[in-house]
Amino acid sequence: MCGRSREADFYSPMASTYRDPSDTFGLGAHSLFSEMPLHANGLSNGSASAHGGDSRTSFLSPFGDSELSLQEIADKAHQFQQRIDENAEREKANLRAAAEQKHEEVERHAADLARHAAQSIEAYKESQLQMLDRQKAQRQAALRQQAEQAKRLIDQQAAQAIAAIEVRNGQLELQHQTELDPRAAGQGRLPGFTHAYPGYPHYPGGPRASGGCGVGGPPRPSQGRSFADMLPA
Numbered sequence: 594m595c596g597r598s599r600e601a602d603f604y605s606p607m608a609s610t611y612r613d614p615s616d617t618f619g620l621g622a623h624s625l626f627s628e629m630p631l632h633a634n635g636l637s638n639g640s641a642s643a644h645g646g647d648s649r650t651s652f653l654s655p656f657g658d659s660e661l662s663l664q665e666i667a668d669k670a671h672q673f674q675q676r677i678d679e680n681a682e683r684e685k686a687n688l689r690a691a692a693e694q695k696h697e698e699v700e701r702h703a704a705d706l707a708r709h710a711a712q713s714i715e716a717y718k719e720s721q722l723q724m725l726d727r728q729k730a731q732r733q734a735a736l737r738q739q740a741e742q743a744k745r746l747i748d749q750q751a752a753q754a755i756a757a758i759e760v761r762n763g764q765l766e767l768q769h770q771t772e773l774d775p776r777a778a779g780q781g782r783l784p785g786f787t788h789a790y791p792g793y794p795h796y797p798g799g800p801r802a803s804g805g806c807g808v809g810g811p812p813r814p815s816q817g818r819s820f821a822d823m824l825p826a
Contacts, residue, residue, distance in 0.1 A: 661669070
């Protein structure tokens with residue numbers, strides 16, 4: 594009855610809220626078996642017949658010996674717990690280091706991608722600037738060619754205008770001379786030309802005396818005249 598009441602108290606809801614710190618496996622070994630010494634032929638007096646040697650051996654097999662006391666079992670359980678905690682901490686540290694290494698690799702890869710993107714952008718900008726420079730040079734060359742063509746056209750038109758002005762001035766001068774001296778109207782004119790040329794001097798057999806080139810009026814006889822009469826008036 595006493596052993597059964599202790600088991601009932603151990604499995605009751607109130608008793609299950611407290612566990613001994615050395616109770617690593619959650620079996621309540623310290624509270625349950627503190628008053629039950631182990632013997633070589635069984636767990637307690639009268640318990641060998643109930644459980645048998647196989648169950649006792651399987652229960653204590655994690656600790657390596659069936660003749661251990663409860664304190665030794667608790668110490669070994671504490672050692673197991675420490676090993677488990679150490680392994681967990683080591684595994685946690687390894688995971689943390691692996692995560693940090695992976696994070697560094699990701700950051701390095703992201704930096705490489707950013708650098709590559711920046712280089713691509715700079716290369717694209719450089720190509721665009723070069724294309725704009727080429728287009729600008731082509732436009733400037735086209736404008737320069739157009740300006741040269743316009744200059745040549747202006748020079749040609751200016752030369753034509755100057756020639757026309759000179760012709761007009763010659764005509765006006767000839768008209769003015771004709772108004773001053775009507776005899777000079779036909780001097781120095783050749784068929785098909787508008788410019789006036791100075792008349793030939795009056796000498797025997799000259800154009801004016803012979804009426805050559807159609808200028809100077811009708812020929813006058815030179816016989817019986819002196820050289821002074823042949824000179825222009």
